[in-house]
Structure formats: C-alpha cells, structure tokens
Amino acid sequence: MKYLIIFSFLLIIQCGKPIDEVEFISGIESYCDGDCWVKLYTEVKSDDSGFYHIERNFESNNPIRFNVNIESNEMRKNLRYNGVSNIVSNFSSKYNYTINSIVFTIPLYNPFQSLYTYNGMIKVKDTLISIDYFKGEKYPLVQPTKIYHSKKKKGKWLYSKKIIPLFKEMVGDTLVVYSDTSFDSKLHVKDSIKIIIHNKN
Secondary structure (H helix, E strand, C coil): CHHHHHHHHHHHHHHHHHHHHHHHCCCHHHCECECCCEEEECCCCCCCCCEEEEEECCCCCCCCEEEEEEEECCECHHHCECCECCEEEEEECCCEEECCCEEEEEEECCCCCCCEECCEECCCEEEEEEECCCCCCEEECCCCCCEECEECCCCCCEEEEEEEECCHHHCCCEEEEEEEEEECCCEEEEEEEEEEEEECC
8 A cells, every 4th residue: 555655646746747738828929939820822922902813824734733832930949849830721712623534645565566765665646535423523622732831942931832733714713722720739720811713815
C-alpha cells in the first residue's frame, strides 16, 4: 500500500506539465509572432474592386488551368516540429462540372509497317478511345485536397499553391475560391478570392 501511494503521487506530477502547455498556446496571439495571416493571389494583379481577371486560350489542345497562390507567416519557433511549421490549407468553391466523356489518344504501332529510329518504333497513326463510365457525374472544380505550406527558396514567408482547371463554358463567369488554413490544426484563418474568366482570343 505504501508503494502504491508513492506511485500515484508521481503520476500526478507527470501529468501536470502538459496541461499548462495546452493552456499556454490556447490564445490566438500565441501561435505566430503577431497575428497569424494568409494572403491569396494569382498571376495577375486585382482590379480596383478586388477581382482577378484570368485570360486563357480555350481553343488550345493543352490542359487549361491557373494557380491560386497562398502565403502565410510562420508559427512561433517553439511550436514548430523539427523547425517546420504545421500549416495546412484546404480549398473549395461552389462551382461543379459535369463529365460528358473522357477521350484518350493512343498511338498505334505495326511491327511490319512502322519505321524505326534509334529510340524505337515510330507510330503508324493515333486512335481515340472514349470512356463513358463517368458520363453525367458531377465533381467539384476545386478538389478538396490538403496542401502544406513550405519555405520558398527566396522570400520571408511560407508558400503553397492550388492548381485549378478551367473550361470554355466558364468564360464570363466569376469563380469564388475559398481557403481554410489551419495552424497546427488549432487556429483556422479563412479567406477567399474572386476570379473572372476571359477567353484570350
């Protein structure tokens, strides 16, 4: 019985310190040196009303997309993990797109007709393969995947980006992208950016 009492007393002492630490970082001002902040922007400057105008050539055969860039300040040094701030952003929008069909271009080869180079066989022609399994399915334009902030090679702040696809049907529309950034999964800073889509031609 004597040993049991001593063990319990030591256990209470060991559990006291983490409680104090949680209380210490519970204030917003404790996560960063000053206020924790985020900044959203694109490749172009915003107009006087705060809208970003993105121009793309929608007649191109290449995938059409743009980047939403995000910056933030770092967490306090004593709250970092091996010197790294645990800052994660989630993005979303109210814009959805519907898949009509998925088409792949596949090269065809013929060992008896194809010409050869040092790199191998040259294709005879291309063929198109259409997959209708996903036809009619709706998907969010901005995929709900997490991105982690990291230190840029040049610059004082942390940086990351979200790649967003664009479609010709979006020309003239205003796309609002929302961000939710967590500092160590405890403090959340929310922001949004408004983008108007234009056809470059």
